Amino acid sequence: xxxxxxxxxxxxxxxxxxxxxxxxxxxATCEGCKGFFKRSIPKxxxxxxxxxxxxIVNPQNRNRCKACRFQRCVxxxxxxxxxxxxxxxxxxxxxxxxxxxxxxxxxxxxxERPFALxxxxxxxxxxxxxxxxxQMSHHNLPMMEAQHPRSSLPSSQSKQFSSGPIPNSVAPFxxxxxxxxxxxxxNNSSEAFVSGDHASHAWASExxxxxxxxxxxxxxxxxxxxxxxxxxxxxxxxxxxxxxxxPLGVSPYSxxxxxxxxxxxxxxxxxxxxxxxxxxxxxKDEIPLNLKRKLSPEEDSYEPPVKQEVIPFKxxxxxxxxxxxDLFLFDLINTPFKEPPVPQQQQHPSSPLQEEGFLQQLQLxxxxxxxxxxxxxxDVDARYLQRHSRLSLDTDKAKLLxxxxxxxxxxxxxxxxxxxxxxxxxxSGAREPHPMNTITHARKxxxxxxxxxxxxSIPVCNFDxxxxxxxxxxxxxxxxxxxxxxxxxxxxxxxxTMNAGxxxxxxSYMRLPCDARYSRLWMHYFLPEKVVxxxxxxTEKINICHLTQGEIITICIxxxxxxxxxxxxxxxxxxxxxxxxxxxLWRQLQLSHQTDYSQVFNFIMQLLPMLGPLNKMQxxxxxxxxxxxxxxxxxxxxNEDGDFVNKEFD
DNA sequence: CATCAAGGCCAG
DNA sequence: CTGGCCTTGATG
Ligand SMILES: [Zn+2]
Ligand SMILES: [Zn+2]
Numbered sequence: 001x002x003x004x005x006x007x008x009x010x011x012x013x014x015x016x017x018x019x020x021x022x023x024x025x026x027x028a029t030c031e032g033c034k035g036f037f038k039r040s041i042p043k044x045x046x047x048x049x050x051x052x053x054x055x056i057v058n059p060q061n062r063n064r065c066k067a068c069r070f071q072r073c074v075x076x077x078x079x080x081x082x083x084x085x086x087x088x089x090x091x092x093x094x095x096x097x098x099x100x101x102x103x104x105x106x107x108x109x110x111x112e113r114p115f116a117l118x119x120x121x122x123x124x125x126x127x128x129x130x131x132x133x134x135q136m137s138h139h140n141l142p143m144m145e146a147q148h149p150r151s152s153l154p155s156s157q158s159k160q161f162s163s164g165p166i167p168n169s170v171a172p173f174x175x176x177x178x179x180x181x182x183x184x185x186x187n188n189s190s191e192a193f194v195s196g197d198h199a200s201h202a203w204a205s206e207x208x209x210x211x212x213x214x215x216x217x218x219x220x221x222x223x224x225x226x227x228x229x230x231x232x233x234x235x236x237x238x239x240x241x242x243x244x245x246x247p248l249g250v251s252p253y254s255x256x257x258x259x260x261x262x263x264x265x266x267x268x269x270x271x272x273x274x275x276x277x278x279x280x281x282x283x284k285d286e287i288p289l290n291l292k293r294k295l296s297p298e299e300d301s302y303e304p305p306v307k308q309e310v311i312p313f314k315x316x317x318x319x320x321x322x323x324x325x326d327l328f329l330f331d332l333i334n335t336p337f338k339e340p341p342v343p344q345q346q347q348h349p350s351s352p353l354q355e356e357g358f359l360q361q362l363q364l365x366x367x368x369x370x371x372x373x374x375x376x377x378x379d380v381d382a383r384y385l386q387r388h389s390r391l392s393l394d395t396d397k398a399k400l401l402x403x404x405x406x407x408x409x410x411x412x413x414x415x416x417x418x419x420x421x422x423x424x425x426x427x428s429g430a431r432e433p434h435p436m437n438t439i440t441h442a443r444k445x446x447x448x449x450x451x452x453x454x455x456x457s458i459p460v461c462n463f464d465x466x467x468x469x470x471x472x473x474x475x476x477x478x479x480x481x482x483x484x485x486x487x488x489x490x491x492x493x494x495x496x497t498m499n500a501g502x503x504x505x506x507x508s509y510m511r512l513p514c515d516a517r518y519s520r521l522w523m524h525y526f527l528p529e530k531v532v533x534x535x536x537x538x539t540e541k542i543n544i545c546h547l548t549q550g551e552i553i554t555i556c557i558x559x560x561x562x563x564x565x566x567x568x569x570x571x572x573x574x575x576x577x578x579x580x581x582x583x584x585l586w587r588q589l590q591l592s593h594q595t596d597y598s599q600v601f602n603f604i605m606q607l608l609p610m611l612g613p614l615n616k617m618q619x620x621x622x623x624x625x626x627x628x629x630x631x632x633x634x635x636x637x638x639n640e641d642g643d644f645v646n647k648e649f650d
Numbered sequence: 651c652a653t654c655a656a657g658g659c660c661a662g
Numbered sequence: 663c664t665g666g667c668c669t670t671g672a673t674g
C-alpha cells in the first residue's frame with residue numbers, strides 16, 4: 001500500500017470532495033468541512049437553503065450554501081458524538097482506504113463501507129458512537145409531513161407549496177458560476193468543474209446506489225420538518241443530536257443570499273431551463289420547508305395576550321370609505337393629492353429650457369436599442385442628440401414595452417394583487433385582522449414568530465424580484481456581471497417601489513406567509529425608526545402620483561439601471577438602458593397623466609435619489625441580520641410599559 | 651514514542 | 663466566516 005507516498009491517504013472529503021485530511025467527526029473530510037461542521041454545531045445554526053435544498057457541494061462552491069453543506073455533513077454521517085480521541089485501529093483504516101479505492105468502481109457492496117460508517121452488523125464497538133447507527137436508519141423520512149395549516153403564500157395558488165417528496169427529476173443546484181465571488185475564499189480555481197463527475201464520485205461511497213449523474217441529495221433525516229421539535233422519531237434513537245437540527249433560517253434579505261440568487265438567475269439566463277426549474281423550486285421545496293420552522297407548536301394559533309381594542313392604524317384606515325369601489329388598479333386607496341406632484345424646486349435651475357435639454361437625452365426608440373449591443377455607443381449618443389423631436393419612443397412601442405414588463409412582473413403582480421385584495425377586505429372590515437396585528441406590545445415569542453415569518457417571506461420576494469429583472473427587455477443583454485451588480489444594488493428599491501401601493505394611510509399591508517400584515521408597527525421591531533419612516537415617506541410620495549402598474553415597474557427599472565451604480569463594467573450600456581426606460585416612463589406618463597405628466601415625471605425624478613441612502617441603511621441592517629437566527633442585537637420588544645427595548649427579552 | 655483527531659488560532 | 667496549521671491529549 002502506498003503509505004507515505006500518497007499525499008492524502010484519506011481520499012476525498014466525503015462532503016465536498018476536496019482532499020480529506022483525516023477522519024473528523026467520524027468521516028473523512030477536509031479541514032474546511034471539519035471546521036465548518038464544528039462551527040455549525042454549537043450555535044445550533046439554522047441554515048436555510050435558498051436554492052431548493054439540493055445544492056451540489058464541491059470545493060468551489062461549498063461556501064455558497066451553508067444549509068446544503070451542513071446537510072451533507074450530516075448525511076455522510078458526521079456527528080459530534082463521534083468525537084474520538086486517539087488513534088484509530090489500523091485495521092479500520094485499512095478497510096477504509098480499500099473501500100475508498102473501490103469508489104471508482106462504484107460497486108459499493110455494502111461490506112465495503114468506509115470505516116466511518118460501520119454497518120450495524122460490524123458494530124465496531126468503540127470507534128463510532130451509536131448515534132451513527134440510529135442516524136443511518138433515519139434515511140428516507142418523508143419529506144414534509146404536516147403542512148402549515150393555514151399558511152397561504154402571498155401569491156397565487158400556482159405557487160402554493162406542494163408537498164411530497166422532492167421529485168427526483170429536479171436537478172440539483174450547482175452554483176457553478178464565476179462572476180461575483182461572493183466569498184473571499186472563492187479562489188480563482190477555474191478547474192473545469194464537472195458537476196456530474198463530482199456528484200457521482202461523491203456518492204460513490206455511499207451505500208446508496210450510484211445514481212444518474214447529478215444526483216441530488218438523497219432524502220435525509222434532516223429533511224423531515226425541521227420544526228418538528230425534538231421528540232418525534234428522530235429523538236428516540238439518540239441521533240447525532242446534541243444539535244437541534246432544525247435546518248434553516250438564516251439571512252433574510254441577506255446580501256449574500258441575494259447575491260447568490262442573482263447569480264443563479266443570471267447563469268441560468270444562459271441555460272434557460274435549469275433556471276425555470278430552480279425558480280420553481282423556490283416554491284415547491286423551499287417555502288414549505290420554511291413554514292415549519294421552530295415555534296411550530298404555537299405557530300398558527302397566536303392569541304394576543306392582550307386583546308387590544310384600539311388599533312390606531314387600522315382605525316385610521318377604516319375611515320377611507322371610497323375603498324370598496326375601484327377595486328382595480330394600483331391607485332385604489334389613494335390619498336387625495338396632498339401636494340401637487342409638482343416639484344418645489346428643481347435641483348438645477350428649472351427652466352423650460354432645462355427640461356428640454358433633459359428630454360432630449362431621452363430620445364431613443366427601440367430601433368436604437370437594437371443597435372446598442374452593436375458597435376459604437378457614442379454614435380447612439382450623437383444620434384439621438386441630433387433629433388429634436390421630444391421623444392422617439394412612440395406610443396405603440398411604449399405600450400409594447402410596457403406589456404413585456406407587465407409580463408415579466410407577472411409573479412410580482414400576482415403577489416401584489418392578492419395583498420391588495422386582502423388590504424381591501426381588511427380595511428373594509430370584511431376581514432378580521434390577523435391576531436399578530438392586534439398586538440400592541442409584542443412579547444418575545446411573538447417577535448420571534450414574526451421574525452421567522454419574515455425569513456420565510458424571503459424566497460417569495462426573491463422570486464418576484466428576480467423574475468421581474470429577468471424579464472426586462474435588454475437587461476439580459478447586459479454583461480452578466482453588471483446585471484448582478486445592478487440587481488444587488490436595486491433589490492431593495494425594487495421591492496419597496498413595487499410594494500408602494502401597500503403602504504397606505506401610514507401603515508403597511510404587505511403580508512407575511514401567515515397572512516399577518518408586516519405592519520408599520522412590526523417593522524419597528526426589526527428596523528430602525530429612521531428607515532421605517534423613510535420607507536413610508538417614499539411610498540407615500542409614489543402613491544400620490546397615481547401611477548399605473550406599468551409605470552411603477554418602469555420606475556423600478558430606472559432605478560435598476562441607474563448608471564451611478566459603482567463597479568459596472570460597461571457604464572455606457574447601462575446608461576443607455578437607463579435612458580430608454582426614462583423615455584418609457586415619460587411616454588407612459590404622457591398617456592396616463594395627460595395634463596400634468598411632465599410634472600409627475602419630474603417629481604419622480606426628484607424622488608428617486610432618496611432611495612440611495614435608504615438602500616444603504618437597509619443594507620447595513622441586513623448585514624446584521626446575517627448573524628444566524630433571531631438577531632438579538634437588532635430585535636426589539638416592548639416591555640410592560642409599552643416602550644421599545646433593545647435586546648434581552650423578558 | 652508515534653499517531654491521530656479535536657480544538658484553538660488567526661491571517662485572509 | 664473560512665480553512666490551513668499548530669497544539670493538546672488520548673491511545674496503542
Ligand atoms: Zn470538504
Ligand atoms: Zn442549498
